Amino acid sequence: MEITVDVNGTSHTHDVEPRTLLVHFIRDIAGLTGTNIGCDTSSCGACTVHLDGEAVKSCTVLAVQADGQRVTTIEGLAATRADGADGMHPMQEAFMNCHALQCGYCTPGMVMASVSLLDEIPNPTEAQVREGLEGNLCRCTGYHNIVKAVLAVAGGER
Amino acid sequence: MIPVAFDYQRPTSVDEALALLEEHGDEAKLLAGGHSLLPMMKLRLAYPSVVVDVGRLSDLSYVDDSGDQLAIGALTRHRDVEIHPLVAEHAPLLAAATGHVGDPQVRHRGTLGGALAHADAAGDHPSALLALGGSVVVRSAQGGERVIEADDLFTGFLESSLEPTEMIIEIRIPKHTGQGWNFQKFNRRAQDWAIVGVSAQRVDGGARVALVNMHPTPIRAVAVEEALADGADAATAAELAGDGMEPSADLNAGVDYRTHLARVLTRRALQAAGID
Ligand SMILES: Cc1cc2nc3c(=O)[nH]c(=O)nc-3n(C[C@H](O)[C@H](O)[C@H](O)COP(=O)(O)OP(=O)(O)OC[C@H]3O[C@@H](n4cnc5c(N)ncnc54)[C@H](O)[C@@H]3O)c2cc1C
Ligand code: FES
Ligand code: FES
Numbered sequence: 247m248e249i250t251v252d253v254n255g256t257s258h259t260h261d262v263e264p265r266t267l268l269v270h271f272i273r274d275i276a277g278l279t280g281t282n283i284g285c286d287t288s289s290c291g292a293c294t295v296h297l298d299g300e301a302v303k304s305c306t307v308l309a310v311q312a313d314g315q316r317v318t319t320i321e322g323l324a325a326t327r328a329d330g331a332d333g334m335h336p337m338q339e340a341f342m343n344c345h346a347l348q349c350g351y352c353t354p355g356m357v358m359a360s361v362s363l364l365d366e367i368p369n370p371t372e373a374q375v376r377e378g379l380e381g382n383l384c385r386c387t388g389y390h391n392i393v394k395a396v397l398a399v400a401g402g403e404r
Numbered sequence: 405m406i407p408v409a410f411d412y413q414r415p416t417s418v419d420e421a422l423a424l425l426e427e428h429g430d431e432a433k434l435l436a437g438g439h440s441l442l443p444m445m446k447l448r449l450a451y452p453s454v455v456v457d458v459g460r461l462s463d464l465s466y467v468d469d470s471g472d473q474l475a476i477g478a479l480t481r482h483r484d485v486e487i488h489p490l491v492a493e494h495a496p497l498l499a500a501a502t503g504h505v506g507d508p509q510v511r512h513r514g515t516l517g518g519a520l521a522h523a524d525a526a527g528d529h530p531s532a533l534l535a536l537g538g539s540v541v542v543r544s545a546q547g548g549e550r551v552i553e554a555d556d557l558f559t560g561f562l563e564s565s566l567e568p569t570e571m572i573i574e575i576r577i578p579k580h581t582g583q584g585w586n587f588q589k590f591n592r593r594a595q596d597w598a599i600v601g602v603s604a605q606r607v608d609g610g611a612r613v614a615l616v617n618m619h620p621t622p623i624r625a626v627a628v629e630e631a632l633a634d635g636a637d638a639a640t641a642a643e644l645a646g647d648g649m650e651p652s653a654d655l656n657a658g659v660d661y662r663t664h665l666a667r668v669l670t671r672r673a674l675q676a677a678g679i680d
Contacts, residue, residue: 247412264412264455265445286405288443289595291509300483300512306442307513310412311435311459363508380594381507 249313253278254322264310269293271309272319280320280354284383291382294355294362295319301362303381320354323361336399337361344395348386356382360396369400407445414457421458422545422571428454430568435459436479436518439510464517464573467491472579478517478540478572483508485516494579497605500587501532507595517572520557523564523622526597528589530558530622533575534614535585535603541574542566549573558621580605584678588669589616592656599656600665602645604673609633611679618666619649628670638679642671 250259253276260275272281272295281304284292288306295304296318304317318326323335333339337357340346347353356379363370363378370378375396376389384392415421425432433452435441436459444450458464464479467488474494476485485491486502505511505519505528519529520540533540533554540557543549544567552565559565566572584606589598601616602625610632613625627644645666653659 263409265407265409267406270406287446288439288510291507294509297512301509302512303509306439308412308435308438308442310414311438311457313414359509366508377594378508381509 247310249310251276251309251312251314252316254318255325262309264308266309267305268295268297268307268309268312268317269304271312272304272317275309278319278321282351282354284351284355289383290352290355291359291379292352292355294358294382296358296362299362299365301359318358320357323357335361337364337395340395340398341392344391344398346387346391346395352382352384352386356384356392360392360399363396364400370396372397375400405446407442408448408451410445410452411454412457413454414460416460418458418461418464418543418571418573419545421456421461422543422569424454424456425569425571426545428456432456432568434518434521434571436521437481437514438518439506439514440518440522440524458571459515469494470576474577474579476516476575476577478574479515480517482506482511482514482516482519486511494581495532495536495577497536497580497585497587497603498529498532498577500585501528501601501603504528504587504589504598504601510595516575520575521564521566521572523558523562525558525561525620525622526617527622528587528598528601528603528616530554531601531603531614531616532587533557533577534622534624535605535612536577536580537605537607537612538575538577540572541576542570543573544569544571551576555624558623561620563621580607583607584611584676586673586676588673588676590665590669600651600662600669602666602669602673604670604677604679606677606679611674611677613645613670613673615645615649615666615670618646618651618662620652623649625666625670628674632674632679638674639671642667642674645670 284290631641
C-alpha cells in the first residue's frame, strides 16, 4: 500500500506492507536511526516519537496508521524550537547539562516523551514528571538527572 | 517482531466499516488504538486476515452530556477521557481508572471502545464500567443497533457478548455526580497492569464494586455489595471480596495473595469512597 508520511517536515511516499511498523518505516525507509528499538513490546519507550504532536510508541503503531500524518523524531526536534533559532531543542540541552544520559540508548525516546509531557503539563511537579515518564525505561541513570532536566526546562528546579 | 501479513482496510464511515465486518466475518478485526490488538498480532496470538482500521473515524470521538447519562464515543482516546471536564464531574471513577492505564504513550492511542471490546479481566476500564452501571451501544450492518448492559458484556476470558459483525459505537455512563467513589490499583512497577484493582462507586443504598484481575472476566464483587446493602461496615464487607471468584496464579501473585489483595484494596476503596 502506498503511504505518505511527513517525517520532520519531509514528505516520504513509499509502498509498504500493511504490517510494517512505524518504527521500521522511520529507521529503514526514512533512514532516520535516532529512534531506537529497545523491547519491541511497547514496554520501554525507546521508540517514542511524536505522531501529530503526541508521544507514541512507534513499535506499536503501523506505518499505514500514520499515512497522511505528521511524525517528529529526535532528528527533527531541534527544528521545533519555539524561538526558531539554530541549535538543539531546550530539552536536549537540558539533558546534556544535567547529565541525564549515560549510554544514551533510552535518550531519544526519553527526550520525545519529556517534550510531550511538558506540552500537556507545562509546570509539572517532580511527581508528575516521574509519573509522566513511566512509559520510558532507563537502565543507566537512575532517573534523577532526567527528572532534573525536565524540571529545568519547565522553569527551574523546585 | 511483525504481525502475519494481512489485508488493510481504512473505511471512511461507520457504515463502510460495518459492511466490511459483514463481508469478512470472524476473519476481520477492527483496529482502533491498536494497543491491545497490535501487541497480540506481533506475538502472533492474533492473526486476522483483514484489519479494518477505524482509528480515523473522528465522529466517534466525543464526550456528550445526554441528560442523566454521559455518552462517550467508542473511539475516544484514553487521554481525552482522562482529562474531560464532564467525565471529571459526573463519572470521576472512569477518569481515575483511565488515568491509571499504562503510560501517557499508551493513553494517547488506546480507545475506550477498544478497551471494553477487548474485555480483558486485567483491564482497568471494564471494572469502572461495571461499578458505574454503564452500557455500550453496538451496531451491525444487518442487525441495527442494540444496547448491552455492562453486566452482560463480559462473557469469558477475553470474550464479550459482541458478535464478530458488531462494533461498539458509544459508551453510556449514568451520572454519579457528587457521589463517593474510589479506584485502587496495585502493581509492582509504575506502568504495569494491575495485579489486583478495585472500582468502587457509591449508589443509593450502598455501593457497586468491581474487581480487576480476580477472575477470568471483569467481575462485580456481588457478595461485598450485598453485605453493604444489608448494613455491614466496610471492613466486614471487604472480607467477602473474592467470594465466588477464580483468580489465576501467575509470576506476580498466587491465588491466596491475590485474594488477600482484593480484600485489603476493597476495604481501602470503600473507606475512601466514604463508607465506614
Ligand atoms: C504497554 C501497554 C500497557 C497497557 N497497560 C494497561 C493498563 O495498565 N490497564 C489497562 O486497562 N489497559 C492497558 N493497556 C491496554 C490499553 O488500554 C489498550 O488501549 C486497550 O485495551 C485497547 O484499546 P485500543 O483502542 O488500543 O484497541 P485495539 O487494540 O485497537 O482493539 C482491541 C480489540 O477490540 C476490538 N475493537 C476495538 N474497537 C472496537 C469497537 N469500537 N467495537 C468493537 N470492537 C472493537 C478490536 O477488534 C480488538 O479485538 C496497555 C497497553 C499497552 C500496549
Ligand atoms: S521498542 Fe517500543 S516501547 Fe520498547
Ligand atoms: S542512559 Fe542508558 S538506558 Fe538510559
